[in-house]
Amino acid sequence: MEEELPLFCGESGKPVQATLSSLKMLDVGKWPIFSLCSEEELQLIRQACVFGSAGNEVLYTTVNDEIFVLGTNCCGCLGLGDVQSTIEPRRLDSLTGKKVACLSYGSGPHVVLATSEGEVFTWGHNAYSQLGNGTTNHGLVPCHISTNLSNKRVIEVACGSYHSLVLTSDGEVFAWGYNNSGQVGSGSTANQPIPRRVTGCLQNKVVVNIACGQMCSMAVVDTGEVYVWGYSGNGQLGLGGSGNQPTPCRVAALQGIRVQRNYRDRSLPLYAHVCCQDPGRARVHVGPVPGPVGGAAAPHALLLHGRRVRLLRLSRRLVAPPHRG
Known part of the structure; x- marks a missing residue:
């Protein structure tokens, strides 16, 4: 009988609608930031995302579909309209009535959030236009991003350090932000201030999953092929x-392998990615591995010692993973 081993996926894991039971399993109280919340407040949390360079910010939704934020508020990443820290949970009134479908965040940090209706909102650090609003001013409140997305329904979002990706219901990918290594996929290295559709080899493809590394991007299409672009100094593409x-x-190198999903796991180095071949079974690890200097520049199998991996997909996008250490 195979042993089930939970694998918590990082910044590019599949966004999920978390449940109270899953939150209890993860025990959000182990995150220091949640010590500022009362027991009553903790009991109301449905989804949570701890972010920031030291885990000093959190966004969470309640069973009443309200959105609250708490923490140091670097670059206005809490979306409250200022840069003041708050040690008490504050409701994000600008998103009242909106239900969170998925969210991701970058290194600034900046936040990209999609609602259940397919709208996109961004706020926070914006020095590289990663908010997609056409400026480089930090966003102190959530801004609805509609340029080139007005007739689109966004179903998935992903953030690199300073660039952003969204996936629409019709299988198109849009990107914007920092582009020093081509991570926006525009064919140049000029920063992209507003959403731009990623075309090229994806022009006539239906994308089903997206993922970001620090300065690179990935997409899985409905045929199981993987497309990559951006920085590859460590062979991560x-x-x-x-x-x-x-x-x-x-x-x-993945020819003949039908990949179903990409992940960027926080437990892996910044240059490592995981591609899931057959849920719970095979995995493909893209990027360097221990060995000769320079590592491996092509995908290789990730050994699991025969243990069945159960992907919980409770990523840093929505649900805070267990405190490590």
Whole structure:
């Protein structure tokens, strides 16, 4: 009988609608930031995302579909209209009536959130236009991003350090923000101030999943192929070299393998990614591995010692993973 091993996925894990039972299992109280909440407040939490460089900010939703924030508020990342810290949970009134479908955050940090209706809101750090509002001013309140997305329904979001991706219900990918390594996929290295559709090799493809690394991007299409672009100095794109890729390129080394999902796991190095082949079974690890200097520049199998991996997909996007250490 196979042993089930929980695998908590990081910044590019699949966003999920968390339940109270899953939150109890994860025990959000182990995060220091939640010590500022009363027991009554903790009991009302449905979804939570702890973020920031030291885990000093949190956004959570309640069973009443209200959104609260708490913490140091670096660059206005709490969306409260100022940069003042708060040690008491404050309701994010600007999103009243909105239900969170998924969210992600970058290193600034900046936050990208999609609602259940497919709208996109961004706020926080914006020095590289990663908010997609056409400016480089930090966003102190959630801003509805509609440029080139007005007739689109966004179903998934992902953030790199300073760039952002969204996936629409019709299988299109839009990107914006910092683009020094081609991570926006525009074919240049100029920063992208507003959402731009990622085309090239994805032009006639239906994308079903997106993921971001620190300065790179990935997409899985409905045929199971993986496309990558952006920084590859450590071989994290799996293309067989270390040159940056300014437009989407299919990972040829995965030919014949039907990949279902991409992940960027916080427990892995910044240059490592995981591609899921058959849920609970095979995994493909893209990027360097221990060994010769320079590591591996092509995908290789990730050994699991015969244990069945149960992907909980409670990522840092929505649900705070257990405190480590």
